[in-house]
């Protein structure tokens with residue numbers, strides 16, 4: 001693992017406050033973070049510490065009250081909504097705890113969704129066969145060759161998460177953000193998904209930002225940060 | 241590309257969308273059908289409102305001080321020379337009372353509550369030149385309806401089309417019998433219980449400077465040569481045609497065969513039919529008016545009016561009715577649009593999570609907006625197209641369809657006896673169909689815009705946070 005890779009993601013002074021009624025609740029109290037290419041970073045901490053909120057800010061889904069997020073060398077939160085959406089599309093792959101697949105689409109279609117969003121109708125049609133081939137490739141690599149045209153409702157949790165992982169990887173984004181990807185799976189199934197996640201991360205030299213409650217999982221990451229009550233309280237090198 | 245793909249997929253995967261499509265289908269189809277029938281009724285009414293009126297009517301009151309020529313020939317000559325004019329004909333109109341030797345006449349005269357008209361508009365025409373200017377000739381053999389409501393075969397109501405005022409073949413005008421004949425309206429015929437060959441007495445008053453009241457009474461007996469059917473109730477009930485010369489003799493008080501005296505009244509209006517009424521009416525009216533005025537053929541007491549001005553109030557009412565009807569019926573579209581609104585709102589709520597997912601994968605709020613607008617668009621496209629096709633088809637086939645329904649279920653939906661029409665009138669105007677389809681689209685999209693906008697402004701994180 002290259003600890004000395006280029007900085008892919010850089011967050012400075014992230015503050016996030018939520019307004020609830022008259023009072024304002026500060027969840028993140030000014031967090032800095034750098035993430036290098038190929039780096040595997042685990043974010044741990046008690047429930048309610050603000051981990052998911054932090055990931056959403058980094059993943060360009062939730063605007064921070066203060067602070068900047070630089071992605072691909074650009075100050076992402078000062079871009080237009082369109083540009084930021086494009087950045088999210090091309091540079092970030094998300095894996096959520098609850099899979100979040102579209103129930104109307106089958107596995108292959110779900111995997112191709114990022115390309116559908118990225119491309120115009122004509123372009124997508126032109127590249128359709130490539131896209132399908134790539135989706136089939138990813139899914140078979142993840143052991144889902146026999147589940148290609150199943151809808152999410154017809155898949156098990158582990159299978160759904162593997163489809164979600166394939167979707168996150170589809171446009172080869174440099175950054176993968178995973179919020180408790182195994183939180184909803186039993187140990188063995190979670191293990192399979194994790195293996196695939198780490199393997200893909202290594203093969204593609206991705207930066208992985210992983211939120212987990214599982215110490216043993218964190219041990220396999222190059223760097224572990226502890227977030228408590230909206231502050232980074234400790235950094236320990238992992239054993240990755 | 242996901243917008244079209246997903247909107248279509250969402251549409252297909254939710255059965256409730258069918259309700260929206262069906263609503264638009266129903267609204268568009270019903271609107272087209274109802275408006276076509278409405279238009280048909282209105283056009284039919286308009287046609288019968290026009291009745292036997294010509295395109296342009298020049299009213300020329302026969303005042304004794306008038307310095308206008310006594311004879312209509314110079315006016316007719318000027319008019320017929322214009323190549324925009326199809327034909328022109330002079331009329332002499334006079335109000336009369338009709339009686340005959342029959343109990344019925346008395347009953348008609350004393351019935352103050354009757355809604356039927358007892359007075360008669362005696363109209364003097366020149367049968368030879370009448371055809372080009374009015375619908376006189378066609379009213380002589382127009383298809384009518386028998387008393388039991390069935391449609392009669394076309395039949396001639398007078399002895400001869402070429403000589404309509406000829407007395408019935410078996411009539412011989414002995415001394416003391418009337419020698420002038422009249423053609424009465426179909427309803428006059430039945431109302432007064434007349435037959436061809438019946439005698440009627442017409443009575444009226446004419447200006448008479450010699451009399452101390454200024455008027456003197458006239459009456460004369462006529463023979464009924466036949467009847468006409470204009471299709472317009474009032475006309476068929478109160479008009480009686482007579483040869484213009486014979487009317488002039490009647491008013492002048494000279495016998496049927498005598499020459500007309502110098503000062504007799506010969507005409508009171510001139511009717512003009514144009515080759516292209518729609519485009520020429522105003523121009524002809526202006527140029528004719530100026531030309532006739534300069535030639536001293538008309539004066540300030542005369543007026544030139546189009547037939548529409550004569551029936552202005554009625555036509556205005558018809559137009560109002562059409563507009564009002566259109567507005568009220570458009571409410572159907574609003575209801576259909578509201579269905580779309582309800583369904584889409586439900587869908588947005590249900591798809592909160594999916595909207596969050598799409599945003600996370602790089603969709604913009606604008607993209608999400610378009611996605612949901614497109615669902616409304618598909619609804620409108622399918623519904624409006626199907627509605628336009630079925631609605632138009634139904635509008636064209638409404639009459640056979642109604643007959644089939646009546647025959648099959650024995651319920652009469654359209655009572656042909658109540659109307660003057662023999663079939664359900666229905667006029668499909670492409671413009672109206674297009675307007676309805678466009679209206680359906682606009683309505684649907686406006687209503688879809690509200691939930692679509694809500695979808696676009698959803699907080700993606702909120703939607704993603706939980707299962």
Ligand SMILES: Nc1ncnc2c1ncn2[C@@H]1O[C@H](COP(=O)(O)OP(=O)(O)OP(=O)(O)O)[C@@H](O)[C@H]1O
Nearest residue numbers: 018019020025027046047048049050051052053054
């Ligand atoms: N929109 C919001 N409005 C108000 N408070 C919020 C909002 N979103 C999150 N919070 C609060 O922010 C805090 C952090 O939430 P967050 O989901 O980031 O925690 P977490 O560290 O991911 O916890 P878990 O491990 O349980 O997932 C919580 O107390 C939560 O109630």
Ligand SMILES: [Mg+2]
Nearest residue numbers: 051052053179
């Ligand atoms: Mg969380």
